Amino acid sequence: MPDSLTDRDLIAGVLPETDLFARVYESLAPAVLGYFGARGVDDPEALMQDVFLSVLPRIGEITGGVAGLRTFVFSVAHARVVDYYRRVERRPRSVDYDPLLDLRAVPSAEAEALVRTGQTDAHLLIGALKPEQRDVLMLRIVGELSVEDVASVLGKTPGAVKQLQRRGLKALREIVSEGVMAQ
Amino acid sequence: MREMVAEILSDAGLADDGALTRTLESLQTMCPAEAPAPTGALAELLAQGTAASGGVAPSRAATRAAEAAIGKLSPQVAPVVPFTLRKRHRGAAISAAVIAGVGLSATGVAALGGVDYSANPPQAGARSAIVAPQAGADAAAQGETSEAPDPVVREAQAFAAAAGGSPVAHADRSPAPTSGGKDAPASSGVVFPSAPPAHEAPAEAAIAPAAARVEDPSAVAQDAGAALSQRPAPRHRAEPVVNRGRHIAQEAAATAQAIAATFAPAPESTAVASPPVKEAVAVASGAGQHAASAAAGALGQQHGNSSGRALAALGTRH
Known part of the structure; x- marks a missing residue:
């Protein structure tokens, strides 16, 4: 996990290149994969590998230590997600109906029961938020980025990020409280 | 991650919310x-480093994203040279220029709108003459009694009586009367030609008998020339352009008829002059005064008679 990577590791010459690449990948790949999964990308692993293919050769250009590397990696990941959704919206797929490809779903009885008992499904909860609120919360919690870094990744001001975070938390709290009230 | 969740909740003032903590x-x-486990190109990159990944490249989108992120995350260096005064106030300068332009345009429009067009007598007279009949008709329809015409209107009536079939005369002959009431100021500035408009009727009166006396072409030509030469120089500014054109066409048609009547019965000149005469008549009837004068001038030079010279003079005057 991320704590295995330190600022000292990123200094040129401290670690061999292959070891540095492997350590960076092992530290940040789960978070990037989780971010892609939360954004609903079809093939998160392929997109994640594409991100690291473009990030790892540029590690020497990155400043700011581990925090700078995280910001850089999630900036690339966010850009790739944006590109993905633009491409999907521009060229919608038209395929024959296949029940296995039908991703439409309603919450199962178990999921609803979990919501009512407060043990909520993460995907269900995060999917109920607006996209920008979801981005902020995922980058803050999963990516472990500061408000300033999230603002840099999303191209927003720190104030806007704080506002989105506050509204996202409020929405999550309402969802959870509704589950408790329903119980 | 627990630390981050705690920090977020404490920032939002929800540190005590256990359900939300568990949710996050x-x-x-x-x-x-x-x-x-990495696969494909990434596995090769992780195993052998950048030295072995020469043949493997990320997608163009990923490369662009990385370059954009590098550019965005690179430290921003403040410009050494501050903006000049002109650049700093560029928006204000553009705004001032736009406002000045709009102001000048509005001022110009207002200035143009304030021009007293009544200073152009002919047009004002024509407008008032055109408006007067309509207003008079309206007044008559309403059963209102009109007041006595003012001197200008009387002069217009005299002009109309002298001019006969002129469209302007028609306009002025109409119940001028109309000048009473609201229309009076409109006609107050009307100025008509001071010279008697007799140049219309005398011209026709002189040419018509000449056409009757077909046995003496030279006399006809002399009469026409004398009648036309006595006409006062037309004040084109005193007549609307439409009426002036109509006068010219009437004159050309009358002159052409006179020439035709003059040359047609003359047995000695018919053999030689008939084709050019017909051509001149046709041109004068159809094409206007310039063509008529040119044809007549050519005819005069060819035959050397006075009617041709008179027509040439008529053509040069118009």
Whole structure:
């Protein structure tokens, strides 16, 4: 996990290149994969590998230590997600109906029961938020980025990020409280 | 991650909300515990480093994203040379220029709108003459009694009586009367030609008998020339352009008729002059005064008679 990577590791010459690449990948790949999964990308692993293919050769250009590397990696990941959704919206797929490809779903009885008992499904909860609120919360919690870094990744001001975070938390709290009230 | 969740909740003032804390911590389940094993190009890159990945490149989108992120995350260096005064106030300068332009345009329009067009007598007279009949008709329809015409209107009536079939005369002959009431100021500035408009009727009166006396072409030509030469120089500014054109066409048609009547019965000149005469008549009837004068001038030079010279003079005057 991320704590295995330190600022000292990123200094040129401290670690061999292959070891540095492997350590960076092992530290940040789960978070990037989780971010892609939360954004609903079809093939998160392929997109994640594409991100690291473009990030790892540029590690020497990155400043700011581990925090700078995280910001850089999630900036690339966010850009790739944006590109993905633009491409999907521009060229919608038209395929024959296949029940296995039908991703439409309603919450199962178990999921609803979990919501009512407060043990909520993460995907269900995060999917109920607006996209920008979801981005902020995922980058803050999963990516472990500061408000300033999230603002840099999303191209927003720190104030806007704080506002989105506050509204996202409020929405999550309402969802959870509704589950408790329903119980 | 627990520290981050606690920090977020404390920032939002929700540190005591246990349900929300558990909810945020459950987001960690979306991340796998370990990174998936790399495949393909990434595996080669991780195994051999950048030296072995020469043939393997990320997608163009990923490369662009990385370059954009590098550019965005690079430290921003403040410009050494501050903006000049002109650049700093560029918006204000453009705004001032736009406002000045709009102001000048509005001022110009206002200035043009303030021009007293009544200073152009002919047009004002024509307008008032055209408006007067309509207003008079309206007044008559309403049963109102009109007042006595003012001197200008009387002069217009005299002009109309002298001019006969002129459209302007028609306009002025109409119940001028109309000048009473609201229309009076409109006609107050009307100025008509001071010279008697007799140049219309005398011209026709002189040419018509000449056409009757077909046995003496030279006399006809002399009469026409004398009648036309006595006409006062037309004040084109005193007549509307439409009426002036109509006068010219009437004159050309009358002159052509006179020439035709003059030359047609003359047996000695018919053999030689008939084709050119017909041509001149046709041109004068159809094409206007310039063509008529040119044809007549040519005819005069060819035959050397006075009617041709008179027509040439008529043509040069118009």
